[in-house]
Amino acid sequence: MTGTRIANSDPQAEIYYDGLSRGVILLQRCGDCNRLQYPPRLHCGRCGGRELSWDEVEGTGTVYAKTVNRRAPEPAFEKFLPYVVALVDLDARVRVMARADCPPGDVLTAMRVNVFPDPDPVVGPGLLFTPAPSGTGGA
Amino acid sequence: MDRPVSSIVGVAESQLGTVTSETPLRMMAAASLDALDEAGLALEDVDGLFTAGLPTWSPTMEVADYLGIRPQHVNGTDVGGSSFEFHVAAADAAIAAGLCTTALITYANTPRQDRGAVPLSRDEPDYTIRNAYERSAGLLWPDIGAYALAADRYLHETTCTAEQLAEVAVAAREWALLNPKAFRYGHPLSVSDVLSSPLIADPLHTRDCCLVTDGGGAVVVTSRDRARDLRKEPVSIVGYGEAISHGNISIADDLVLTGARRSADAAFAMAGLTREDIDVAQIYDSFTITVLLSLENLGFCGRGEAGAFTEGGRIRPGGAFAMNTSGGGLSYCHPGRFGIFLLIEAVRQLRGECGERQVPGAQVALAHGTGGNLSSSSTVLLRKGIA
Numbered sequence: 001m002t003g004t005r006i007a008n009s010d011p012q013a014e015i016y017y018d019g020l021s022r023g024v025i026l027l028q029r030c031g032d033c034n035r036l037q038y039p040p041r042l043h044c045g046r047c048g049g050r051e052l053s054w055d056e057v058e059g060t061g062t063v064y065a066k067t068v069n070r071r072a073p074e075p076a077f078e079k080f081l082p083y084v085v086a087l088v089d090l091d092a093r094v095r096v097m098a099r100a101d102c103p104p105g106d107v108l109t110a111m112r113v114n115v116f117p118d119p120d121p122v123v124g125p126g127l128l129f130t131p132a133p134s135g136t137g138g139a
Numbered sequence: 140m141d142r143p144v145s146s147i148v149g150v151a152e153s154q155l156g157t158v159t160s161e162t163p164l165r166m167m168a169a170a171s172l173d174a175l176d177e178a179g180l181a182l183e184d185v186d187g188l189f190t191a192g193l194p195t196w197s198p199t200m201e202v203a204d205y206l207g208i209r210p211q212h213v214n215g216t217d218v219g220g221s222s223f224e225f226h227v228a229a230a231d232a233a234i235a236a237g238l239c240t241t242a243l244i245t246y247a248n249t250p251r252q253d254r255g256a257v258p259l260s261r262d263e264p265d266y267t268i269r270n271a272y273e274r275s276a277g278l279l280w281p282d283i284g285a286y287a288l289a290a291d292r293y294l295h296e297t298t299c300t301a302e303q304l305a306e307v308a309v310a311a312r313e314w315a316l317l318n319p320k321a322f323r324y325g326h327p328l329s330v331s332d333v334l335s336s337p338l339i340a341d342p343l344h345t346r347d348c349c350l351v352t353d354g355g356g357a358v359v360v361t362s363r364d365r366a367r368d369l370r371k372e373p374v375s376i377v378g379y380g381e382a383i384s385h386g387n388i389s390i391a392d393d394l395v396l397t398g399a400r401r402s403a404d405a406a407f408a409m410a411g412l413t414r415e416d417i418d419v420a421q422i423y424d425s426f427t428i429t430v431l432l433s434l435e436n437l438g439f440c441g442r443g444e445a446g447a448f449t450e451g452g453r454i455r456p457g458g459a460f461a462m463n464t465s466g467g468g469l470s471y472c473h474p475g476r477f478g479i480f481l482l483i484e485a486v487r488q489l490r491g492e493c494g495e496r497q498v499p500g501a502q503v504a505l506a507h508g509t510g511g512n513l514s515s516s517s518t519v520l521l522r523k524g525i526a
Contacts, residue, residue: 010266038389039272045390065295065394067287068341069279077277085278087288087389097276097389104341109295118275126275 012040015054020117020125025059027094028052036094059115060132061090068104076122088115088129098127106131142409144235145242146366146373146525147227149178149359150483155472156322157251158353163193164205166247166355171206174357179370180241185359187212187239189230191222192246192476202245212239218383219282219510220423220468222246223358223478224517227506228379230360240362244482247355248475254351268387278388279340282425283348285388285512287340290428292394294342299431299446301342305333306446307427308346308469310454315466317456317496322352323470347427349468349477356479358486363525374486377503378412378520380405388512398516399436399507406505406518407438414438417520418501419488420460421481423509424467433507437518461498464488478508482519489523 012028016039019026027036032049036057043050066086072078084100084107098115100107107113112132118125151173153166167190175181188210190202199213214229216222223244230242263270269280278284293299312328315321333346366373382398382405385391407413414437422433431445439460440448448454454462463469465484468477485504487493506519 010271013266013271039268065288065292067279067284067291067343068338069277069284070338070340071279073274073277073280073284080277083277085276085284085288087394095389097273097278099276109291121275122277124271124275126272 012042016040017125019056020127023117023119025057025115025117025127026054027057029055036092038094038096055092057090057092057094059090059129061088061113061115063107063109063111063113064089064095066107066109074123086129088113090115096127098129100130101128102130140235143363143375143377145231145360145362146375147358147482147486147521148361148366148369148371148373149174149176149180149357150486151177151357152320152480152483153247153355155320155354156352158249159252161249161353163247163249163355164202167202167245167357168206170247170355170357171243171245174359175243177371178359180359180361182206182208184241185243186210187214187230187233187242189214189226189242189244190246191215191217191226192248210239218515220425220476221478221508221510221515221517222476223482224379224506224508224519225381225515227358227360227376227482227519228381228517231376231379234360234362240365242360243357244360244479245355245357246476246479249353250351250475251353268390273387273389282512283340283343286426286428287343288388289394289432289513290342290426293428293432296395297443297446299443301334302330303446303449304342304347304427304431305330306449307424307430307454308333310449311424311463311467311469313455314464314496315470318466318471321466321471322350323466343426343428349425349473350470352472352474354472354474356483358479358482367525372490372523373525374489375522375525376519377522378406378408378410379518380409381517383515384513386511386514391513394513395432397432397436397509397513399433399509399518400438402516402518403437403507406520410520412503412520416503417505418461418503419464419485419498420462420505420507421464421485422462422507423477423481424463424469425477425509427469429509429513430463432513433509437505437507456496461501464493464496464498476510478510481506481508485521489521
């Protein structure tokens with residue numbers, strides 16, 4: 001991320017990042033309320049439960065909201081302009097933020113998409129998405 | 140408790156617009172002295188200091204040093220542009236609790252002067268939610284991307300059109316044409332102008348977004364008893380409510396149901412007022428979408444109805460719903476955090492000082508701040524005189 005991460009390394013972030021580097025989305029599930037959460041935390045942000053396990057989550061989901069960035073928040077993203085960023089409600093019942101790996105015109109709100117780890121991260125590990133192939137379920 | 144506890148007795152802006160050879164500290168001092176002057180108070184009367192947003196490790200202590208005061212109570216709550224509505228609530232509570240008797244709320248910044256010279260701060264640590272989990276998605280930051288997501292969701296869920304969003308900017312401009320201090324004074328704007336301005340983060344165009352200006356302001360709050368004897372007619376703080384719904388946009392449960400529902404219900408309950416009692420509203424307009432979401436969540440119209448609510452000139456000068464009479468953050472000024480100017484304009488409307496843009500006979504005003512990524516909501520209700 002911003003330089004070398006030495007101080008304050010976050011063990012839960014490391015697990016999440018390690019998952020992404022292996023091509024899987026690992027998210028925490030609460031042993032008390034059984035809900036998944038994003039982002040990872042020490043505890044369940046919904047019920048306060050401390051017994052959390054890691055689930056490998058399918059990337060299928062639905063676009064909750066999207067925007068087309070016409071400017072980049074930092075230089076590393078300029079090469080993608082214009083590009084879509086969306087909040088995606090995964091079928092596993094958790095919401096994530098991801099960047100579209102497709103032209104802006106291909107993305108509609110409420111469309112079905114597949115979310116996957118960015119194989120070539122620009123400012124740190126993250127998620128990409130593409131429209132789901134037709135026939136894999138409607139919005 | 141015997142309410143109202145306190146009143147706003149002085150308000151002032153610093154220089155606004157494109158300001159050169161000024162620093163935020165100088166501008167805060169200028170506005171603070173002017174606000175105290177109009178109340179007939181002096182710096183030595185200030186024993187509570189409220190500020191936010193100065194890019195230093197302790198804004199309250201830095202501002203106190205610069206002003207030359209030794210407050211017994213400070214509050215540096217910073218929740219973005221709505222911080223100063225939170226400060227009014229905290230000042231009233233602090234006065235009620237005996238922590239201070241006269242509170243100075245002040246803010247200034249120079250993002251226009253600084254543009255290009257001072258880079259956006261990236262010095263948050265890696266472990267913040269934004270840096271650790273959101274930054275990699277490349278959402279346009281600060282704030283614009285988050286509000287664009289909310290606008291997209293709102294347009295998806297409702298029949299609201301881009302033209303109705305644009306009407307918010309056009310109405311703000313019509314009000315700004317009546318305010319010589321407004322950055323866009325003398326420059327009319329049409330719906331087609333908004334829609335033909337460049338998209339920044341779809342569906343938001345340049346003209347859906349607030350200005351980037353320099354500027355500052357100050358608001359003086361004191362106890363009801365002390366307010367009776369001062370130079371200006373007091374404006375009573377009759378109700379307030381606050382809510383934090385999320386900080387980062389990926390944490391938001393819902394992008395169209397905002398914290399304004401909670402903050403407004405609390406404020407109206409405290410004041411014993413209804414939505415129909417509001418004569419003039421100052422509603423934070425960081426983006427056109429912010430206003431539509433606030434109108435609904437504050438309870439001025441039903442869910443999904445805000446676009447239609449703005450039609451027929453209702454929120455323009457002379458319309459049935461007097462709103463953002465200064466020209467707002469969209470057309471008057473927006474130095475990073477706009478909330479203090481909502482309060483300044485609300486007070487001036489209740490005093491009847493607004494000239495061409497005066498809402499006749501305004502007795503009750505609402506100032507509603509929205510800060511961060513649609514994150515922080517604070518509603519302040521004000522009444523002319525000692526209520």
